[in-house]
Amino acid sequence: MKMLIAIVQDQDSHILMDELSERDFRMTKLASTGGFLKAGNTTILMGIDEARIPEALSIIENNCKSRDMTTSLMSVTMPGDAYIPYPVELKVGGATVFILDVESFVRI
Numbered sequence: 001m002k003m004l005i006a007i008v009q010d011q012d013s014h015i016l017m018d019e020l021s022e023r024d025f026r027m028t029k030l031a032s033t034g035g036f037l038k039a040g041n042t043t044i045l046m047g048i049d050e051a052r053i054p055e056a057l058s059i060i061e062n063n064c065k066s067r068d069m070t071t072s073l074m075s076v077t078m079p080g081d082a083y084i085p086y087p088v089e090l091k092v093g094g095a096t097v098f099i100l101d102v103e104s105f106v107r108i
Contacts, residue, residue, distance in 0.1 A: 001047060001048070001049060001050070001102040001105045002047070002048055002049070002050050002053060002099050002100065002101065002102060003045065003046070003047055003098075003099070003100040003101075003102050004044075004045075004046045004047075004048055004053065004056055004097065004098070004099050004100075005043065005044070005045055005046075005097065005098040005099075005100070006043070006044045006046075006060055006064075006095050006096070006097045007032065007041055007042070007043050007044075007095065007096040007097075008041065008042050008044065008060070008064045008094075008095045009040075009041060009042070009064070010040040010041060010042055012042075012063055012064045012065070012095075013029070013042035013044070015063050016044070016059070016060060016063040016064060017029065017044065019059050019062075019063060020044075020046075020056070020059055023055065023059065025046055025048065025052075025056060025059075026046065026047070027044050027045060027046045028044070028045040028046075029042055029043075029044055030042070030043040030044075030045065031043075047102060047105055053099060057097065060095050060097060061095070064094055064095040065094065066094040
């Protein structure tokens with residue numbers, strides 16, 4: 001048994017969870033926030049058999065695509081200067097997945 005933890009963007013989470021449910025994966029959804037952009041994320045927890053990991057990873061990869069986003073980061077040019085918004089092109093989206101060993105699993 002493995003614990004799969006997938007951190008995905010909120011906008012990808014609904015489609016991802018629908019497809020995982022259609023394929024009989026059980027999951028728990030947690031709201032989370034990214035550290036760099038402070039944007040909404042979804043953390044999905046799944047306890048699954050090791051044999052189903054490739055299937056789950058394939059579903060995640062097919063539904064969580066990275067995309068480009070332009071944002072304005074605030075920067076200081078010189079000490080004493082005002083904060084100036086600086087547009088930056090970033091790649092966001094995709095998924096971060098952790099796969100952990102589970103010592104025991106009980107469903108009550």
